Amino acid sequence: MDSNRILKIGLFGFGCVGQGLYDILAREKNLPFQIEKICVKDPAKVRPLPAEEFSFNPEEVLADDQLDLLVEAISDATEAYGIVTAALRKGRRVVTANKKLVAYHLPELLELQEQFGGVLLYEAAVAGGIPIIRTVEEYFSNEPLERVHGILNGSSNYILSQIFQKQKPYADALKEAQDKGFAELDPWLDVAGADSRHKLCILTAHAFGRTLAPQEVAFFGIDSLGNRDLEFARQNGSTIKLVASVHLTPEGEIVPLVLPSLVGDADDLKMVEQEFNGVVVQGGYSGPQLFKGKGAGGHPTGAAVLSDVISISNGYRYGYKKLQQRQAEPALALDFQIEVYLRTSDPNLLESLDFYRQRIIESAADSDSVVGMVTLESLLRNQDKIREAGAFILALSSDFASPKNVKKYEAVELS
Numbered sequence: 001m002d003s004n005r006i007l008k009i010g011l012f013g014f015g016c017v018g019q020g021l022y023d024i025l026a027r028e029k030n031l032p033f034q035i036e037k038i039c040v041k042d043p044a045k046v047r048p049l050p051a052e053e054f055s056f057n058p059e060e061v062l063a064d065d066q067l068d069l070l071v072e073a074i075s076d077a078t079e080a081y082g083i084v085t086a087a088l089r090k091g092r093r094v095v096t097a098n099k100k101l102v103a104y105h106l107p108e109l110l111e112l113q114e115q116f117g118g119v120l121l122y123e124a125a126v127a128g129g130i131p132i133i134r135t136v137e138e139y140f141s142n143e144p145l146e147r148v149h150g151i152l153n154g155s156s157n158y159i160l161s162q163i164f165q166k167q168k169p170y171a172d173a174l175k176e177a178q179d180k181g182f183a184e185l186d187p188w189l190d191v192a193g194a195d196s197r198h199k200l201c202i203l204t205a206h207a208f209g210r211t212l213a214p215q216e217v218a219f220f221g222i223d224s225l226g227n228r229d230l231e232f233a234r235q236n237g238s239t240i241k242l243v244a245s246v247h248l249t250p251e252g253e254i255v256p257l258v259l260p261s262l263v264g265d266a267d268d269l270k271m272v273e274q275e276f277n278g279v280v281v282q283g284g285y286s287g288p289q290l291f292k293g294k295g296a297g298g299h300p301t302g303a304a305v306l307s308d309v310i311s312i313s314n315g316y317r318y319g320y321k322k323l324q325q326r327q328a329e330p331a332l333a334l335d336f337q338i339e340v341y342l343r344t345s346d347p348n349l350l351e352s353l354d355f356y357r358q359r360i361i362e363s364a365a366d367s368d369s370v371v372g373m374v375t376l377e378s379l380l381r382n383q384d385k386i387r388e389a390g391a392f393i394l395a396l397s398s399d400f401a402s403p404k405n406v407k408k409y410e411a412v413e414l415s
């Protein structure tokens with residue numbers, strides 16, 4: 001810690017995460033931190049704190065040199081980018097919870113820290129309360145990793161638990177996730193898999209030394225999940241989880257993908273329910289380890305932000321060790337093949353996807369469900385088309401890296 005004095009924090013955002021941090025600091029009175037100024041957006045909003053604690057002008061808070069460190073927890077990624085980059089240009093110490101900002105701008109954020117001497121930490125941005133970035137960055141710094149995968153979005157996991165365990169309608173479960181503060185301001189990010197994609201990009205930088213642009217990662221979500229898909233999962237003795245995964249192929253290429261997946265009883269991710277996240281880190285020597293914890297919510301995320309606040313005040317910064325160690329940037333394994341289930345009403349989609357070993361699961365008046373093999377390249381090329389068609393796509397096992405667990409499905413071979 002800097003000294004015995006109380007460190008002053010400038011906080012941007014006083015929603016779920018900002019209030020979570022504020023509340024923890026209010027309870028843990030022995031901690032040497034004080035939130036000095038809170039910057040928010042809406043002057044008309046009723047606040048639980050006196051008006052003088054708030055500012056509506058980010059410039060004013062950024063310019064305040066009395067503040068020892070800044071915490072950015074606002075809902076707008078574009079505004080957050082402006083705040084965080086301006087702070088780093090001043091060489092400030094900054095903690096952010098914003099995964100979209102980090103995923104889209106990591107190379108620039110690294111550059112700014114290098115150039116101006118500031119520091120940026122973002123543990124809360126991936127898997128909420130699970131200390132996964134520091135674990136991958138520090139504990140696994142010297143062990144080659146084979147795979148990192150898991151459930152990285154609390155809202156969609158909450159929704160799926162409500163659907164599978166309580167038979168709640170999708171829309172009701174989504175509303176609950178929003179009411180509980182788990183969901184993004186635009187919940188499409190959660191349910192369409194985009195938020196998981198942002199988190200996967202960040203994890204990939206720390207685990208494999210590859211700064212992926214989000215556009216390089218195909219992502220699919222649960223927003224078009226229908227009754228027939230639920231039935232397919234149930235008939236196969238499985239539930240569905242939204243899985244984000246990155247693994248290294250034997251050729252040293254990487255396969256990053258966000259895809260709903262069938263999850264059976266033997267799968268470690270099966271026990272990750274509600275707003276919890278679960279991340280499996282597969283070390284080359286240590287084997288698989290599951291990290292499970294709350295992926296969303298004010299206190300779990302506030303606690304992750306607090307941990308960064310403490311670390312940053314102790315002089316910690318990410319070493320990006322895998323980035324430093326890597327010989328060459330791992331390429332994307334575009335020819336990687338994965339077996340998926342697809343339900344669509346658009347016959348052209350199957351043709352565009354270049355499905356092979358295709359089998360029909362069900363043919364109905366309004367749509368067909370098929371199972372087949374597809375390449376990563378095809379998923380990347382067709383992902384917008386799949387979304388626009390309202391199709392639902394599902395991996396047959398969360399073990400994307402190896403087809404050995406793929407079961408035999410009730411299917412009719414196409415002639």
Ligand SMILES: NC(=O)C1=CN([C@@H]2O[C@H](COP(=O)(O)OP(=O)(O)OC[C@H]3O[C@@H](n4cnc5c(N)ncnc54)[C@H](OP(=O)(O)O)[C@@H]3O)[C@@H](O)[C@H]2O)C=CC1
Binds near residue numbers: 012075079098
């Ligand atoms: N909710 C969660 O469980 C988690 C969220 N995150 C991330 O943390 C961040 C904050 O999320 P969350 O707390 O849920 O969001 P909320 O919607 O609950 O709160 C957002 C806060 O940001 C403020 N704000 C928005 N735009 C501006 C702006 N231009 N200038 C100043 N303040 C602004 C809002 O102000 P006002 O009060 O005036 O409306 C509000 O206080 C997001 O990046 C999110 O992705 C990360 C992990 C978990």
Ligand SMILES: N[C@@H](CC=O)C(=O)O
Binds near residue numbers: 156182296297
């Ligand atoms: N909306 C996100 C919040 C945490 O990152 C989620 O549901 O996981």
